[in-house]
Amino acid sequence: MNTVKNIAKKISLYQRELNKLSENREAKKVNREEFTLLLSGISTCRKAPGIPVHMGYETLYHCESKKDEEMVREHLWKVYGIQNTESLLEFCEREYSVHKQYEQFMTFWVKAPLFDIEELTSEGRKRFEECKKVSEQFYPILNEKGYYAWDINEKIGLCRKAVACGILSDKEFWQLTDPWVRLAQVFYHSYQEYAVSCLCGAVYFMYLGEPDLDNFFQINFNLVQHLFMEGGAWQRSQWYVPQNREWVDLLGSNPGCIITKAALERDQIGYMYREEPSKNFPDCGWRFFVGDESDEYVNQADNNCICSFNDACIIDPTILAYFYAGYGCRFGKINNRWVQEF
Numbered sequence: 001m002n003t004v005k006n007i008a009k010k011i012s013l014y015q016r017e018l019n020k021l022s023e024n025r026e027a028k029k030v031n032r033e034e035f036t037l038l039l040s041g042i043s044t045c046r047k048a049p050g051i052p053v054h055m056g057y058e059t060l061y062h063c064e065s066k067k068d069e070e071m072v073r074e075h076l077w078k079v080y081g082i083q084n085t086e087s088l089l090e091f092c093e094r095e096y097s098v099h100k101q102y103e104q105f106m107t108f109w110v111k112a113p114l115f116d117i118e119e120l121t122s123e124g125r126k127r128f129e130e131c132k133k134v135s136e137q138f139y140p141i142l143n144e145k146g147y148y149a150w151d152i153n154e155k156i157g158l159c160r161k162a163v164a165c166g167i168l169s170d171k172e173f174w175q176l177t178d179p180w181v182r183l184a185q186v187f188y189h190s191y192q193e194y195a196v197s198c199l200c201g202a203v204y205f206m207y208l209g210e211p212d213l214d215n216f217f218q219i220n221f222n223l224v225q226h227l228f229m230e231g232g233a234w235q236r237s238q239w240y241v242p243q244n245r246e247w248v249d250l251l252g253s254n255p256g257c258i259i260t261k262a263a264l265e266r267d268q269i270g271y272m273y274r275e276e277p278s279k280n281f282p283d284c285g286w287r288f289f290v291g292d293e294s295d296e297y298v299n300q301a302d303n304n305c306i307c308s309f310n311d312a313c314i315i316d317p318t319i320l321a322y323f324y325a326g327y328g329c330r331f332g333k334i335n336n337r338w339v340q341e342f
Contacts, residue, residue, distance in 0.1 A: 001133065003213050004203065008137040011199050014221070015141060018192040018228070027238045033174070034058055035240035036156065036181050038191075041233055042198055043157020045223045049075045055160055057233055060173060063164050072165035080158070085172065088162050092155045098205050102146040105132045106321035109139060110338070114324055134207055138200040144318045145187050149194045150201025152180045182248035185241075186317055191234035195224045247314055251323075254310045255284035261303050262290045269316040273330035281306060285327060288312050288319070 030038065037057040044055050050071030055061035063069040076082040080091050107114040117125055156177050162168040188194045199220060206216040227234040263269050270291030277283035286309060289298070297303050313320045318338065322331065330341040
């Protein structure tokens with residue numbers, strides 16, 4: 001655990017450095033496809049048999065010969081057990097889903113637990129507590145941004161290799177990566193934020209597998225520094241912002257909630273509470289407001305809308321961890337932090 005604490009300190013210091021970086025006014029404006037490839041920045045920097053050059057960030061890379069294709073296919077099979085689209089998707093879901101664990105931990109940190117920890121076996125509880133304790137080192141750095149970036153980076157990078165050797169077609173690649181790009185847009189607003197999440201996620205990912213954390217962290221840290229150096233891919237490119245908001249499914253289930261028109265129009269949530277769900281529609285009981293609406297405004301039915309809890313999360317992803325809070329709980333946002341009212 002001391003190793004994790006030391007690495008967390010290093011990432012925190014680096015986060016401050018990144019926040020001080022001056023904006024590159026000459027950074028290139030990228031389209032959505034280029035942005036997708038840039039999200040695989042760390043993964044793409046790693047060498048792979050059959051891919052003798054950097055795959056780049058402007059177009060998808062394809063092997064130049066059948067021999068190279070065979071080398072990439074052999075690499076994917078030996079290292080990842082991937083030989084077709086199905087096994088690729090299975091691997092991505094199994095290995096690159098540490099963001100889901102972080103989501104579970106957040107529900108405990110904000111005292112709205114996803115489940116009763118007493119329901120776990122003694123061994124399961126010990127493992128859960130251990131992993132939660134590791135992630136707690138990164139919570140002050142990441143807050144709700146979690147480990148999404150690490151999973152997105154690794155999955156897109158792996159899919160790029162699958163395209164290079166013909167396991168995936170170009171069309172399949174863009175379809176498969178689309179929701180991951182939308183997810184990145186919800187939780188991050190710069191490559192700096194994305195990079196910090198990647199580094200924290202990398203450490204947690206390796207902690208679950210092998211004990212050589214320092215070496216694995218340093219490798220990924222060096223790659224991040226390379227991407228931000230003068231002329232580096234993340235330094236010379238703008239963060240992609242779509243003209244219209246892109247929605248993504250953050251929840252397995254998607255019950256309804258009520259939100260004021262003001263919160264929707266201003267794209268802002270600053271107050272929320274949960275009550276007994278309405279029987280008139282599939283309702284989870286959550287009610288969302290900007291926080292400065294008058295009682296008169298809120299009491300007019302026309303000023304309130306039914307939307308999905310997922311859509312409310314797109315407006316403000318910090319509410320995601322509070323989904324399981326009990327009925328009657330109320331929260332106000334103070335200095336960008338949710339504070340429970342008693």
